Amino acid sequence: MPQVTVYGADWCPLTTNARSLLDEQGVNYSYIDIDKDEKAAKWVRDHNGGKEKKPTIDVDGEVVTEPTNSELQNLLRTKHILG
Secondary structure, three states: OOOEEEEEOOOOHHHHHHHHHHHHOOOOOEEEEOOOOHHHHHHHHHHOOOOOOOOEEEEOOEEEEOOOHHHHHHHHHHOOOOO
């Protein structure tokens, strides 16, 4: 089964929006608050040129940063997570 992990922060509106979209679509995902997990924060910085961009989302090995709802939905379809 494809794996989806959202790296973000509870206070971040873009993170909240992405998580809401995933919830509405019934997508199972893991959420990691990078404000509380330094290892995860480093992973995000490593994937974003040293910046902690939120959300950074790993969809079955493909990493996207601050995706729009359309971009995220398209990626989920490409990875056969959404029909």
